[in-house]
Amino acid sequence: MSAAAKPMDAGGPIASTAAPGTTAPFSYTLRDTLDADEHAACLSNWQQQYDQLSAGLFAGEFEEFCFGRVQLFREALNQSVHQAGIAWPGSRTVAVPTVIEGTGWFGGETYSADTMLTLGSSDELDFRTPRRLEIVACTADTTALNTYALQVEHRDLEAELSGRTTVPASPQQMADLGALLTTMMASLRATPDLLRHPQMRTAMEQALFATLLNTLPPAAASPSLAPSCRTRQFIVARAREYMETHIDEPITVADLCVKLGVSRRTLQYSFQDVLDLNPVKFLRAIRLNAVRRALKQAGGNERATVADIAARWGFWHLSHFSADYKAMFGELPSETLRRSG
Structure with missing residues (x-):
């Protein structure tokens, strides 16, 4: 380890929001x-x-x-x-x-x-x-x-x-x-x-x-009723409609909960019942497909990197991303980028 701090921005370390006097992210x-x-x-x-x-x-x-x-x-x-x-x-x-x-x-x-x-x-x-x-x-x-x-x-x-x-x-x-x-x-x-x-x-x-x-477990677990079949279908339909209109954005489960006004548990029930897939895996599949399209489009750009493209779609663990990508498409993301080039 170094004996000195290594701030990655000119303004020095920041806390929960940008420190006074710096706009460093x-x-x-x-x-x-x-x-x-x-x-x-x-x-x-x-x-x-x-x-x-x-x-x-x-x-x-x-x-x-x-x-x-x-x-x-x-x-x-x-x-x-x-x-x-x-x-x-x-x-x-x-x-x-x-x-x-x-x-x-x-x-x-x-x-x-x-x-x-x-x-x-x-x-x-x-x-x-x-x-x-x-x-x-x-x-x-x-x-x-x-x-x-x-x-x-x-x-x-x-x-x-x-x-x-x-x-x-x-x-x-x-x-x-x-x-x-x-x-x-x-x-x-x-x-x-x-x-x-x-x-x-x-x-x-x-x-x-x-x-x-x-x-952090709740102080007292409160029982909640699962949504009806019709309600689950409606929730999934609204979720997919939102995703289709925001196809170029890395949507998260939290985004869907906020936009639909439902809890994570309700969203989980609905996706599992209607699509036989939890919302995390569904959104991951959507984002992986988006990354694949971006990799194919960036094939002629010598400065394009897999890490940058994955980061733009919210994949922060690169080794997990590569494994998920290969499991989904049968090849590594680097192979997609190289073939496109």
Whole structure:
């Protein structure tokens, strides 16, 4: 790792929205730290103070991606520290440990490998870490996240999390969130410049929000009736009509929920019943076909790349995209582009 930050824009790191004075759409920071104060200063737009508690040389690692209304970060510490401070205004943070030795203390509760942390912008950070800790975390704009939760899942997430510092979650739910954050950061680390595409930023933001909602269980599950057969058929018809009139846009499940005024669960019921295919797979098929057409049209352009074209259609995990593309069409996207040329 580099010993210095590597911002990917001239304006320096940004937080959930572009920082004051900069219009940069994203930033990337990668840093090794040798001091608790230095480490505390890494996190963009937070106010923090770290005090080292255990004896020994301090060695930390910090990595951060900021884009749109999202801040992803990973931090690793080899000493126990006390973290105090606050996050940026109007934000919600969720974090899971990927490496932990011992137990800590967070907001008045014991912290262990089974603990998922959450912090609102008005909550005070009060964290005594274990001796060795590595966490991955997502800080998102509260309004954007809660609007998504209301429109897509019909949940008031902020009301559910109000006053909470830890969230009960199963090992599988924590593993799923940790895997998504780790995979997303690895993908961005390999190709950070793809974040210049707004479609890529939107797709990653919605993937994060969807996984966060799956990971954060509702305070009380409310039973809901499945829509009638006629209603399901009507929902699918309206969805397909919307997709046909927006054929050149990378439509997402969240887009359909908002436009149709239905929850993700209702959309799932309807597509599964009428088309025998869930909406995620259906939209993925539509987007894969759109990418294939774009690859064939770009064959004569020497500057065209598979990664850029895939990013314009919201495919942020390139290896998964290539595998899905080959499974659908029997060839790699690079082969389509090369043959077209």
